[in-house]
Amino acid sequence: MRVVVDLTRCQGYGQCAFLAPDVFTMRGDEALVYEPHPDDSQRERVLRAAAACPVQAMVIDEVNGLGRHRRPADGHGRTPPLVENVVIVGASLAGLRAAATLRREGYEGSVTLIGDELGDPYDRPPLSKQVLTGLADAGETALPLRRALDADWIRGVRATGLDVAAREVLLDDGRKVGFDRLLIATGARARPWPDAAQAALDGVFVLRTREDAARLRARLADRPGRVLVIGAGFTGSEVASACRELGLPVTVVERDHAPLAGSLGGVIGAVAAELQREHGVDLRCGVTVTALEGDDRGRLVRARLSDGETVEAGVAVVALGAARNVEWLEGSGLAAGVWGVGCDAGCRAFDVNGLVTDDIFVAGDVARFPHPLYQYQFLALEHWGNAVAQAQVAAHNMISAQTGRWAHLSLPVFWSAQFGVNIKSVGVPTFADQVAIVQGSAADRRFVAAYGYRGRITAAVAFGQAMWLEFYQELIERAAPFPPDFAMVDRPPEIQVLPAEMPERVSPAQGATVVVTGHDPDERRAVLVRPRS
Amino acid sequence: MTTTYERILDHASRADPYPLYAELRETPVARQPDGSYVVSTYREIVSLLHDPRVSSVAEDQDARLSDLPQPFIRLDPPDHDRLRRLAMRHFGPPESPGRIDALIPRMTGIVTGLIDGLAGRGKVDIVDDFAYPLPVTVICELLGVPREDEPLFHQWSQTIISTIDPGTGSMAERTRRRALTLTELGHYLDGLADERLRRPADDLLSGFVSEQEFPRGDLLATSALLLVAGHETTVNLIANGVLTLLRHPHALGRLHREPGWAPAVVEELLRYEPPVQFLAPLRHALADIELAGVTIPRGAVITIALAAGSRDPARFHDPDRFDPDRVDNQHLGFGGGIHHCFGAPLARLETQLALAEFARRFIGPRLVADPPPYRPHPFLRGPRHLLVEFDDIVPA
Numbered sequence: 028m029r030v031v032v033d034l035t036r037c038q039g040y041g042q043c044a045f046l047a048p049d050v051f052t053m054r055g056d057e058a059l060v061y062e063p064h065p066d067d068s069q070r071e072r073v074l075r076a077a078a079a080c081p082v083q084a085m086v087i088d089e090v091n092g093l094g095r096h097r098r099p100a101d102g103h104g105r106t107p108p109l110v111e112n113v114v115i116v117g118a119s120l121a122g123l124r125a126a127a128t129l130r131r132e133g134y135e136g137s138v139t140l141i142g143d144e145l146g147d148p149y150d151r152p153p154l155s156k157q158v159l160t161g162l163a164d165a166g167e168t169a170l171p172l173r174r175a176l177d178a179d180w181i182r183g184v185r186a187t188g189l190d191v192a193a194r195e196v197l198l199d200d201g202r203k204v205g206f207d208r209l210l211i212a213t214g215a216r217a218r219p220w221p222d223a224a225q226a227a228l229d230g231v232f233v234l235r236t237r238e239d240a241a242r243l244r245a246r247l248a249d250r251p252g253r254v255l256v257i258g259a260g261f262t263g264s265e266v267a268s269a270c271r272e273l274g275l276p277v278t279v280v281e282r283d284h285a286p287l288a289g290s291l292g293g294v295i296g297a298v299a300a301e302l303q304r305e306h307g308v309d310l311r312c313g314v315t316v317t318a319l320e321g322d323d324r325g326r327l328v329r330a331r332l333s334d335g336e337t338v339e340a341g342v343a344v345v346a347l348g349a350a351r352n353v354e355w356l357e358g359s360g361l362a363a364g365v366w367g368v369g370c371d372a373g374c375r376a377f378d379v380n381g382l383v384t385d386d387i388f389v390a391g392d393v394a395r396f397p398h399p400l401y402q403y404q405f406l407a408l409e410h411w412g413n414a415v416a417q418a419q420v421a422a423h424n425m426i427s428a429q430t431g432r433w434a435h436l437s438l439p440v441f442w443s444a445q446f447g448v449n450i451k452s453v454g455v456p457t458f459a460d461q462v463a464i465v466q467g468s469a470a471d472r473r474f475v476a477a478y479g480y481r482g483r484i485t486a487a488v489a490f491g492q493a494m495w496l497e498f499y500q501e502l503i504e505r506a507a508p509f510p511p512d513f514a515m516v517d518r519p520p521e522i523q524v525l526p527a528e529m530p531e532r533v534s535p536a537q538g539a540t541v542v543v544t545g546h547d548p549d550e551r552r553a554v555l556v557r558p559r560s
Numbered sequence: 561m562t563t564t565y566e567r568i569l570d571h572a573s574r575a576d577p578y579p580l581y582a583e584l585r586e587t588p589v590a591r592q593p594d595g596s597y598v599v600s601t602y603r604e605i606v607s608l609l610h611d612p613r614v615s616s617v618a619e620d621q622d623a624r625l626s627d628l629p630q631p632f633i634r635l636d637p638p639d640h641d642r643l644r645r646l647a648m649r650h651f652g653p654p655e656s657p658g659r660i661d662a663l664i665p666r667m668t669g670i671v672t673g674l675i676d677g678l679a680g681r682g683k684v685d686i687v688d689d690f691a692y693p694l695p696v697t698v699i700c701e702l703l704g705v706p707r708e709d710e711p712l713f714h715q716w717s718q719t720i721i722s723t724i725d726p727g728t729g730s731m732a733e734r735t736r737r738r739a740l741t742l743t744e745l746g747h748y749l750d751g752l753a754d755e756r757l758r759r760p761a762d763d764l765l766s767g768f769v770s771e772q773e774f775p776r777g778d779l780l781a782t783s784a785l786l787l788v789a790g791h792e793t794t795v796n797l798i799a800n801g802v803l804t805l806l807r808h809p810h811a812l813g814r815l816h817r818e819p820g821w822a823p824a825v826v827e828e829l830l831r832y833e834p835p836v837q838f839l840a841p842l843r844h845a846l847a848d849i850e851l852a853g854v855t856i857p858r859g860a861v862i863t864i865a866l867a868a869g870s871r872d873p874a875r876f877h878d879p880d881r882f883d884p885d886r887v888d889n890q891h892l893g894f895g896g897g898i899h900h901c902f903g904a905p906l907a908r909l910e911t912q913l914a915l916a917e918f919a920r921r922f923i924g925p926r927l928v929a930d931p932p933p934y935r936p937h938p939f940l941r942g943p944r945h946l947l948v949e950f951d952d953i954v955p956a
Contacts, residue, residue, distance in 0.1 A: 044653035045660050045905035053653035056645065071820065072661070078823035079908055081900060083890050466612055467638065494897050497610040513847035514858070515612035516636035 028070060029088045029171035030063055030077075031150050035412030035440045036084035038494045039449060046079055047072035052162075055447035056473075056491050060157045063150060064167030088171035110207045110426055111136035114196055116186045117212030117352075118142025120150065121391030121414040125210050126176050128422035138178040139204060141196065143185040144236065152411055154240035155262050156444055159269035161248065165241035186213070189359040191378070194386065208386050208425040211356070211368055211376065212418065215349035215392040215409060220257075225319040230327030231343045234262060243344065247273060251341035254278070255330050257316050259286030261443045263346030264299065268445035271306045278309040278338045280316050280330070283530060291452070291488055293528025294462050295476055298469045298490065299450075306446045311336075319343055349409055351393045361387065364555065367395040367407045372434040374421035379541070380553045388425055390417040396435060400503070401458050401485070410441040438500055442493075448472055451493045454486030454503045462527040463510045466517045467492055475499065478527060479509025565590065565598045565863070569727045574934035574941060577837070578880065581868035589854040596842075596861035597854070600868035602875035602892070604852050608864060609897035613847045616640070616899060625739030628746040629777045631785035633899060634841050640898065646774045647782045650767030652905065660905045663698065667910055670697050671917045672956045679953040683928070686946035690918070691798035692791070695910055699790030702906075703783060704756060704763030709748075716745045717788045724840040725937050745787075746780045753779065786903065794907045796835035796935075796942025801826070801915045803946055804833050806927050808882050815919035822912040824884040829911070830870075830893025832882050837867035838939040839895060866892040867941075924951035 030050070032043075039057025043050075050065045050073055065073055077085040113129060115122045118140040126138050142148070147169040157163040181198070188197035195203045217235035220226035230251070232243045247254070247270065254270045256263045259281035270277045283289060285296025286303060303310045311332065318331040330338045353363040361384075362369035362377040369377040370389040374396065377383055389396075391414040395407040420435040427433075442451040456462075459478035467474035467490075475495050478486035483506045487499035502511070510524050540556040564583045567573055573580055581600060584590065588601035599605055608614050615636050632643040649655040674693055678684050696714075700707045722728050723738035753769050753776065760766040764786070768779045805812040805825075815821050842861050849856040856862060870891045871879040877886070894901035901907070918925075928947035935944045 040900055041653050042905060044657055046908070048653070048657040048661050052657065055654060074820070075823045075908075075912070078827050079905070081890065081894065081896060083888055471638070473638075473641070495610060495612055497606070498612060501607065513613055515846060516615055517612065517638055517641075 028065060028067060028073065029169055030061060030065060030073060031086045031171055032059060032061055033084040033086065033412070033415070034059065034152065034442050035410075035415070036082045037442075038082055038496075040081045042079040042081060043076035043085070047076040051076060054444060055449065057493055058444035058447060058449035060153075060162060060444065062157070062163050062167075063153055064163065064169070086171050086173060088173065110134075112139075112205065112207045113137065113210070113425060114139045114141065114204055114206035114208070115210040115212060116141045116196060116355075117210075117214055117391065117393070118144070118148050118180070118182070119212070119214055119391070119414075120148065120170065120411065121212040121214070121418040122210065123148045123170055123172075123176075123418075124415050125212065125390060125418040125422040125425075126178050127172065127174070128419045129426060130174065130176060132423060132426060134426045136207075138176065139181060139206075140176075140178050141181045141184060141186055141198070141204065143183065145183040146237070149237050151235075154237065155234055155265040156269060158240045159244055159247060159266065160272050161244065165237045165244060168237065186355045189356055189361070189387075191360055191384070191387065206386075208388065210418075210421055210425065211387065211389045211393060212391045212414075213352040213355070213393050215351045217345070218347045218350050220319065220343075220345045220347075222319070225321075226345070227325075228319055228321040228327040228343075229325050230321075230341055231319060231345065233345045234266060235349070243342075246342055247275065250275070252276070253338070253340040253342075255280065255316075255338050255340035255343040256346055257330075257343060258346035258348070259283075259299075259303075259310070259312075260289055260346060260348060261287065261441075261445075263344070264303070264445050265443060266344050266346060267303060267308050268306070271308060271446070276309070277307070278311065278340065279303060280314055280332060280338070281310070281312045282315045284313050286310065286312070287450075288528070289457075289530050291456050292459065292462055292478075294525050295456075295488055296528070298472070302446050302448060302472060316343075349392065351407070353393065366405075367393050369395050369405065372397055372399070372436065373424050373432050374417060374435055375424070379555050380551075388421040390414065390421040398455075399436065400438070400506070401455055404458070406439070406455065408439050408441075410439055412440045413437075438503060440496075440500075448490050449493055450488065450490055451496060452486060452488045453496045453500045454478065454484075456486040456488055456527075457529050458485045459527040459529060461509065461524050463522050463524045464519060465511055465522055466495060466515060466519075468519065477502075477509060477511060479524075482509055483507065484509040484511070563590070563592055565592055569725075569938050571727065571934075571936040571938075574936060574938070575931040577867070577938075577941070578871060581865065581871055584865060584868050585872060588852040589856065591854070592863075594861075596863060597856050598863045598865060599851070600865040600872075601852070602869040602872035605864055605866065605869040605892060606896060607851065608843070608849075608862065609895060609899075611849065613845060613849050614843045614862060615846050616841060616843055618841055618844070625736060626746070627743045627777070628781045628784065629775075631778075631781040633785055633789075633902075637898065643774075643778055643782060644898075644902065646771055646778075647764075647768070647786075647902070649771070650764050651902070656767075660909065663702070663906075664909060664913075666701070667694070667698060667913050668917075670694055671913050675917060675921050675953060676956060679955075683947060683949045686802045686948050687795065687799050687943055688945070690914070691802070691946070692795045694798065694914055695794035695907075696791045698906065698910060699787060702764055703786055703790070704752060704761055704765035705749075705787060713745065713748065713787060714791075716741050716748075717792060720745070720784075720788050721792050721937065721940055724939055727936070727938065742781075742784060745784050746777075749780045749783050749787075750776070753783075790903055790906070792940055793835045793903075794910050796940060797826075797829065797907055797911050798914045799942045799946050800833040800835060801829050801911055802918055802948070803927070803932065803943060804829060804882055805915065805919065806925060806948070807930070811882065811884065812919055812925075815916060819916040819920060821884065822916040823908070825915060826908055826911045827889050827891065827893075828882060828884040828886065831876070831889055831891030832870070834867050834870060834891070834893040835940060835942055836893070836895070836901075837865070837941045839864040839866055839899075840939045866895060921954040921956070922948075922950045923954060926950070 051061045149168040185199040217233035253276045256279045286299040288296035315333045356363035376387040416437040461479045473491040545551040584600040719741045723734040756766040894904045932943040
C-alpha cells in the first residue's frame with residue numbers, strides 16, 4: 028500500500044507512531060518520518076493510524092478497508108460546456124492533484140497527463156530524509172491515489188513547445204496534443220554545479236528526482252568518507268542531517284552567514300547553525316566552493332573554498348536551489364522566464380503583455396502568483412502544500428464558470444525535519460523586516476518566532492512547536508500588529524525584537540528584458556528579449 | 561432564570577444533553593452569570609485549543625492544600641511540555657514507540673476472558689462487567705498498580721472526578737476536597753514508587769522512578785493523573801459504544817461481519833458520544849481574546865464544550881447522525897493542541913477491541929432500558945449501568 032502524510036497539516040500528535048510503530052516514526056518530539064510503501068502485513072495498523080490522525084493528514088490508496096469511501100462532490104458552478112479535453116503538462120504532485128480534483132468535482136471529459144519521467148508520480152519530501160537514511164527505498168515513494176483517475180498518460184516524453192493560438196502542446200517525439208484547458212505544472216529542477224566538467228566528477232550529486240536520491244543513497248551506504256554539502260538551504264540541511272544520522276562526517280558550505288538564512292533570515296538561521304554544529308556538522312558560513320577537484324580516475328577528492336581552505340570529501344551534494352522548468356514555453360507568448368510562469372490568483376497564466384489567458388492555467392513550483400496579503404507581490408513557492416492547494420484551485424477553475432471560480436489565497440506553509448527538530452513555517456518569512464521569539468526559547472530549540480513587516484505580523488516559524496501555528500496563521504490573516512503585545516503561555520520574560528536579517532530581496536524578474544512596440548492601443552505589444560549570455 | 565449551560569449541568573439532562581448543546585451553539589461564546597464563558601462551536605473551540613493566550617493553570621489553585629504538585633494537564637509550557645515529555649518517554653514515541661502496540665495481545669486476552677465469563681448469564685451490566693474492568697486492568701498493569709487495590713483507588717478516583725463537576729459544591733470546597741484526596745492517592749503511589757526503586761518491573765512507574773530529572777512529586781502527580789484518567793474515561797467510551805451500537809442495529813451487524821470497521825466506529829463515537837464532553841480542567845484567558853464577536857476578558861474562566869463542537873452542523877454534515885463512514889472526521893473527542901489526550905492511543909485500541917469482540921460474540925443482544933441510568937457527571941458522561949440481555953455468546 029502507498030501512504031503519504033500531508034505534513035503541511037501534521038501537527039506532530041504522534042498518534043500514527045503509536046498505532047503503526049513500524050511504519051511511522053517520530054524523530055524528536057514532533058518530526059514524523061514514515062515508510063511510504065509499507066508492507067501489506069502492516070495494513071491493519073496503517074488503517075488504524077489513518078483513522079486516528081487528529082488532523083486527518085493521511086492519504087492512503089484504497090481506503091475501503093475502513094469504509095471511508097470518497098464520495099464525489101457535487102462540483103461548484105457549472106462546467107463551461109466546451110471543456111472536454113484537459114491536458115496537464117507535468118505529472119508530479121501538482122499535476123496529479125489537479126487531475127484528482129477534476130474527477131472529484133465530477134468532470135467527465137478526458138484528462139491527459141504528460142510527464143518526462145517514467146513510472147508513477149512520486150512524493151519528493153521523503154527523498155532527502157527517509158530515503159537517504161535507508162528507511163525507505165527511492166522506488167517506493169509513489170504517491171497514493173484515493174480513486175481511479177481515468178486519465179491518459181504520456182510518460183517519458185518531454186513537452187517542447189506550446190502553440191497558444193492552436194491550443195496544442197508539442198512533444199519531443201513530434202506529437203501534438205490539443206486541449207481545451209491546459210495546466211502547466213512542470214515544476215523545477217535542481218540547479219547543477221555550474222562547471223560541467225567538475226559536475227561530471229564521480230561523487231558529485233544533486234538531489235531532486237527519485238533517481239538522484241537512489242544514486243546518492245547507494246553512495247552514502249558505501250560509507251564514502253566525508254560528505255560535502257554545498258548550500259545550506261532546506262535541502263542541503265536535510266541532506267546534512269541524514270548524513271549525520273548515518274554517522275558520516277559532514278562539511279556544509281554556505282555562502283550566506285547562516286544556514287536557512289535565505290528563507291528564515293539571519294536570526295533564526297543562527298539557531299539552525301547551532302543545531303547543525305551540535306549534531307557534529309562542520310559548518311562553514313560566509314564561504315563558497317570555488318572548485319571541485321578529482322583524481323586521475325575522475326573521482327571527487329576535494330573541494331577548494333573561497334577562504335583558501337580545502338575540504339577532502341568523497342561525496343559532494345550540490346544543493347544550490349532549483350531552476351524552474353520553463354524552457355519549453357519559450358516563444359509561446361506566455362509570461363514565462365526564470366521567474367516561472369506568471370499567473371493571476373485564479374491560476375490563469377499571463378501572456379507576456381500581462382494579459383490573462385482564459386484556457387491556460389499554472390500550478391506548483393513553476394507558478395508565480397500575486398498574494399494580496401503580501402502587497403499583491405508575485406510569489407513563487409517551492410512548497411509541497413502550495414503545489415497541492417494551487418493545483419486544486421487551478422483544476423476547479425478550469426472547469427468552473429466565471430462566477431464559480433476560486434482565488435488561491437491560502438497562506439504558504441512549509442516544513443522541514445532536520446536534526447530531530449520539526450521546523451514549520453506559516454506565512455512568508457522573507458517578507459519581514461523584524462523578527463522576535465514570542466514563545467519558548469531558542470536555547471532549548473523549542474520556540475515560535477514571529478516575523479513582522481512595518482508593524483504587522485507576516486509569518487511565524489516554529490521549532491518543535493507546530494501546534495501553536497494555527498494561532499499565528501489567524502494573526503497573519505488578520506494582519507495583526509507586530510510584535511504581539513499580549514500575555515501568552517511560555518512567553519519569554521522580555522520579547523526582543525531584532526532586525527530580521529533577510530537577504531536582499533532580488534527582483535524575481537531580473538534579467539527579463541522586455542521591448543514594447545507599437546503606438547495605438549490595438550497594436551501595443553510586449554516582447555521578451557532573451558538575455559545574451 | 562437559568563442559562564442553557566446551567567441546565568446542561570443539571571443531572572436530569574444527562575441522558576440526552578444534545579438538544580441543549582444545539583441551544584448552546586446559538587451563542588458560540590456565551591457569558592455566564594458568574595463571569596465565565598462557555599464556548600460551544602467547532603471553529604471557536606479549535607481556535608482556543610491552539611491559542612497561547614489560554615492558560616490551563618487554574619488561578620485559584622492552592623498548591624499548599626495538597627502534597628502533590630499540579631499534574632501537566634493543569635500546567636502551561638514550558639513546565640507542561642517538560643513533564644509530559646518525561647512521562648511520554650515511557651509511554652510512546654519517540655523513545656517507547658512500540659509500547660502500546662505491544663499491549664494488543666494482552667488487551668485481547670482480557671477482553672476474551674471478560675466475555676468468556678459472561679457466557680450463560682443471559683443478562684449483564686455492560687458497565688460493571690465489561691466496560692469498567694477492561695481499562696482498569698490495562699491501566700493497572702501498565703502503570704504498575706496492584707489490581708487488587710482497586711476498591712481503594714476507585715474511591716479516590718471517584719472523589720477526584722466529582723470535584724470537577726461544578727454541580728457538587730463551591731469551587732473552594734471542591735478544590736479542598738480534591739487536594740485532600742490527591743494527597744492520599746499520592747501517599748499510596750509513593751509507596752509503590754519506593755518499591756519500584758528497589759525492584760524495577762516492566763511498568764510506567766518503574767520507568768518514571770528511573771528518570772533523574774523526574775522529581776518525585778511530579779512523578780506521583782503524573783501517575784495519579786494517568787490512573788484516574790485511565791479508568792474514568794475509557795469505561796464511558798466503551799459503554800457509550802455498546803449503547804450506540806445497540807441503538808443502531810445495522811452498524812452492529814456490519815461490525816459483526818467486518819471487525820476491520822472498528823477504528824471508524826470508534827472515531828465516530830468519539831464525535832457522536834464522546835466520554836469527555838467538556839474540557840476539564842477549565843482554562844482561563846491570559847489576555848483579552850476576541851472570538852465570534854465577543855471579547856473574553858483577561859482573567860475570565862473558559863469552559864470548552866467539546867461535545868457540542870463535535871455536533872456543530874457548520875462543521876459536520878448531518879451531525880446528529882451516527883455515521884462511521886463519514887469522511888474528514890476531525891472530531892474533538894480527545895481535545896486538541898498541546899493538551900491533546902495523553903492516553904488516546906490506549907483508549908482507541910481498548911475500545912476498538914472491546915466493541916469488535918462485543919459485536920462478534922454476543923448473539924441477540926438487546927437493551928433492557930433505553931435510556932439507561934447515567935452517571936451524574938456533566939463533563940465525563942456515560943451510563944452508570946447498561947443492562948443488556950442476550951441469547952448466547954459465541955465461544956472465543
